[in-house]
Amino acid sequence: MEPSTALKRTPFHEFHRAAGAKLVDFAGFEMPVRYTGDVREHQAVRTAVGLFDISHMGEFEVRGPEAAAWLDRMVTNHVGALAVGQALYSPMCRPDGGIVDDLLVYRYADHHMLVVNAANLAKDFGWLAEHKPAGVTLKDRSDETALLAVQGPKATDVLRGHVPREALELGYYRFTTGELFGAPATISRTGYTGEDGFELYFEPRYATTVWNGLMAAGKPHGLELIGLGARDTLRLEMGYMLYGNDIDDVTTPLEAGLGWTVKLAKGDFHGREVMTAQKAEGLKRRLVGFQLEGRRVPRHGMPISSGGRAVGVVTSGTHSPTLERPLGMGYVETALAANGTALEIEAGSSTLAARVTARPFYTRGSHRS
């Protein structure tokens, strides 16, 4: 389908066109879903390095002396524990424990930055604005922020000489600010692929300089352009959440297996009561990973059953290019969540045999931990 003119474009739109990308509507943006092929792009990130335009994601700036304390009431992970130069993954919940969004919180010396999903940008901003105390300022910087990800075992080789030296020595979920091909940037050792890599934030007016710089520096290292298709298979091999698929307004972080991001002891926050109760009483359902015995691929929304009885639903599924077999995630009754449990997936007229498997599915990634 030819995308409608109402779609937003990232600062890299012309580069995607020139590269022959297939463009699709994603969260109101005209985004590259594929350049050469999902499998080839996926393998480039696992074995060399890939460049992703993820400028559709939203960035909010939060300022004020009470900012950290307020953010700690809004999200489940512990913002107050962050050092300057550290980033944090966290769900942001409603009082009933449902997830508004999952996001990154960056602590700068004088403010915090939240990085949110494009599809949730308006909802998140509204939610935050509604709960914001007078002493905190909240600004949407999304239109003033370009965001590229460089991911893969060769990511540092691509950036060497084009970012401050200390940027290449950052630990996982650490960031620094400095020049990126001469552009003022935030250089963050984060990603959504399981590989080593960086997420790079800078002003859109440097888009051409940075893009061309990365393409030239990446060429000797086999850098490939990566679309949203491979972004999804890469994250799914790692068992990472995709909001709207695996988590949403009616799932809690504990059900999703994100207990490590829920800091019940840090003080009060939205959803704490519900999650405290869930922890005490046990969960009715849990998100599990599973692999399939055949070649058919599970897809979002397919029913999961056990002995012919409906027990849950598939939230994400794909053919795994690395493992060369189908895998997926979905919610099932807690009694069926143990590794090795046999499940059936209803794929229209076929029933697919699946088995609960530990996540991440892919364990040989180059990312730091």
Next chain:
Amino acid sequence: MTFPEELRYTSEHEWAREQGGLVTVGITGYATEQLGDVVFVELPAVGRKLEAGKPFGVVEAVKTVSDLYAPIAGEVVEVNAALADDPAVVNREPYGNGWMVRIKPSDAGATAKLLSSADYAKHVEGAHA
């Protein structure tokens, strides 16, 4: 986008090639572009009777899945076993080694009712209007 003139087409993006009394069926280059990398093709058993317009198999791509629809009625006389080991050939050679089944048609001349290359091209353009 252009499509081989000697083939006939369905609006569900299958092609059909009639040769020596048999009809070979595959999916079009347009279909493979929309699907992305094909990772598995589920094909019927040899001997199965197909009904025109009814699903007879499944194409699994990394990101999506699609049913295969029989362009004409008939009996499956051969399936492309090579797709089991190399499903990506469907992307590389959709009109050649990426073929899927060979059918012995129930009615001679059934393919004449399918879309011509020009009509199929119009159908595809319509999907982009």
